[in-house]
Amino acid sequence: MEKKNILLVDDDMSLLITLGDFLSFEGYNVVTANSGEQGLEKLKSYIPDIIILDMSMPGMGGIGFLDEISNKAGKPKYPVLVLTAKANMAAYFANVEVDGFIAKPCTPEDLLMEVGRIVFLRSGDTATGLEELLEQKNLQDKKILVVDSDSCFIDKISVGLDVDGAIVATVKDGPEMLERAILWEPDVVVASGLENDIDNNVATLHMMPKTKNLPVVIYNKKKKLSSSFDESKFVKYVELKNVADVITEVKSFL
Numbered sequence: 001m002e003k004k005n006i007l008l009v010d011d012d013m014s015l016l017i018t019l020g021d022f023l024s025f026e027g028y029n030v031v032t033a034n035s036g037e038q039g040l041e042k043l044k045s046y047i048p049d050i051i052i053l054d055m056s057m058p059g060m061g062g063i064g065f066l067d068e069i070s071n072k073a074g075k076p077k078y079p080v081l082v083l084t085a086k087a088n089m090a091a092y093f094a095n096v097e098v099d100g101f102i103a104k105p106c107t108p109e110d111l112l113m114e115v116g117r118i119v120f121l122r123s124g125d126t127a128t129g130l131e132e133l134l135e136q137k138n139l140q141d142k143k144i145l146v147v148d149s150d151s152c153f154i155d156k157i158s159v160g161l162d163v164d165g166a167i168v169a170t171v172k173d174g175p176e177m178l179e180r181a182i183l184w185e186p187d188v189v190v191a192s193g194l195e196n197d198i199d200n201n202v203a204t205l206h207m208m209p210k211t212k213n214l215p216v217v218i219y220n221k222k223k224k225l226s227s228s229f230d231e232s233k234f235v236k237y238v239e240l241k242n243v244a245d246v247i248t249e250v251k252s253f254l
Contacts, residue, residue: 002113004119005029005047009039009100022108025156036065048078048142049119055084079122081114108159142254147177147191157246174201181211189216202235215253219246
């Protein structure tokens with residue numbers, strides 16, 4: 001599936017970095033701008049499927065930017081999701097043709113779902129089509145154990161699995177994985193291929209009677225997996241491009 005394009009316009013540099021990275025990790029092409037003026041420059045060479053727009057910025061601000069990309073009737077040329085700390089501005093946008101409104105702070109999963117909703121609806125899918133897509137999820141109430149010492153990656157993967165309906169538990173290394181897998185009895189283990197001795201820990205997991213058939217998805221987020229990693233009936237490996245890649249492999253076991 002072709003990646004969708006997002007233009008993220010906000011003067012908060014930390015938000016541009018963290019949110020831009022999160023959305024990229026979720027499979028979107030993301031271009032950022034730290035002002036309305038810079039956003040307009042980006043639009044000269046970039047066609048977004050959705051614009052995530054902050055309103056409280058220096059210069060022309062979000063309202064000025066919105067005016068510049070709208071036709072005479074006030075309708076923006078692109079789908080726009082307004083992101084602002086001023087929740088009371090929702091009343092103003094009730095009469096403006098933006099596609100969505102989220103007040104800061106918002107949870108990553110809420111933002112991700114709102115972006116997905118707008119992209120689907122504006123790409124020609126009906127609301128019913130979106131509902132059908134959501135009904136296709138098959139991780140509802142499945143117990144997924146995630147193993148990774150990188151808190152940033154573990155948060156992103158956990159959010160993706162949680163949005164898909166899974167019950168997620170996390171640990172930081174192989175020994176913790178072994179203990180938690182026995183006590184918690186997950187449906188699938190998802191583990192970073194960069195953790196020390198992860199292959200040996202997975203082998204140990206599959207030698208124990210209670211967890212010998214426990215499916216394990218090992219993902220690679222920085223480099224190629226070692227040649228010592230061999231796939232088996234209960235082990236799969238995925239080159240991590242986004243959370244969707246991991247979720248696809250998890251679903252293949254269920």
